Amino acid sequence: xxxxxxxxxxxxxxxxxxxxxxxxxxxxxxxxxxxxxxxxxxxxxxxxxxxxxxxxxxxxxxxxxxxxxxxxxxxxxxxxxxxxxxxxxxxxxxxxxxxxxxxxxxxxxxxxxxxxx
Amino acid sequence: xxxxxxxxxxxxxxxxxxxxxxxxxxxxxxxxxxxxxxxxxxxxxxxxxxxxxxxxxxxxxxxxxxxxxxxxxxxxxxxxxxxxxxxxxxxxxxxxxxxxxxxxxxxxxxx
Numbered sequence: 001x002x003x004x005x006x007x008x009x010x011x012x013x014x015x016x017x018x019x020x021x022x023x024x025x026x027x028x029x030x031x032x033x034x035x036x037x038x039x040x041x042x043x044x045x046x047x048x049x050x051x052x053x054x055x056x057x058x059x060x061x062x063x064x065x066x067x068x069x070x071x072x073x074x075x076x077x078x079x080x081x082x083x084x085x086x087x088x089x090x091x092x093x094x095x096x097x098x099x100x101x102x103x104x105x106x107x108x109x110x111x112x113x114x115x116x117x
Numbered sequence: 118x119x120x121x122x123x124x125x126x127x128x129x130x131x132x133x134x135x136x137x138x139x140x141x142x143x144x145x146x147x148x149x150x151x152x153x154x155x156x157x158x159x160x161x162x163x164x165x166x167x168x169x170x171x172x173x174x175x176x177x178x179x180x181x182x183x184x185x186x187x188x189x190x191x192x193x194x195x196x197x198x199x200x201x202x203x204x205x206x207x208x209x210x211x212x213x214x215x216x217x218x219x220x221x222x223x224x225x226x227x228x
Contacts, residue, residue: 035218040220042204042221043161043204045216090161105163106163108162111159111160
């Protein structure tokens with residue numbers, strides 16, 4: 001199993017450009033998440049999904065969109081890139097909701113380092 | 118006050134020593150607790166869940182103190198490979214799947 005795969009690993013965008021961060025998992029997890037991690041800060045939840053066709057906003061959704069057409073894929077779309085979106089983005093998935101049970105471990109992709117200039 | 122607070126460190130510790138660090142949380146409705154480990158420029162990985170009764174996994178011991186609203190992580194006989202940032206994570210019952218992440222404590226084990 002590959003686990004959680006994110007692409008690209010690095011990207012530089014100009015202000016106003018758009019891009020899609022791809023995320024796919026092969027563990028048949030229902031729960032998927034997009035986080036951003038800024039220096040010296042904890043991970044912040046952007047969007048999450050509890051299953052195909054269902055998505056919901058996290059703590060910092062502005063400027064982003066997601067879709068979940070299949071169990072495996074959870075792409076994150078940036079429509080009009082802004083310097084404030086410079087960050088490291090992590091996609092994650094878990095079998096169960098993160099309530100501490102055996103299936104609640106979150107598995108992360110390797111991250112995408114995005115710079116907006 | 119931050120919802121989940123950690124001493125950012127770095128903690129510089131000689132190899133073989135015991136090190137402990139705490140994490141405080143502000144929401145008394147918090148119900149699940151985790152320690153994740155993050156190596157430099159890598160993704161976080163689960164180290165251990167923290168149960169009410171405390172739990173141990175090899176050299177690692179995690180404790181929960183609900184009265185004082187903190188969790189702790191103790192590492193015994195530290196190894197060079199333990200050098201990493203340790204992230205405290207809390208799930209709050211009313212936050213609907215949202216894990217609240219601390220900013221992490223950086224640990225450096227020196228030979």
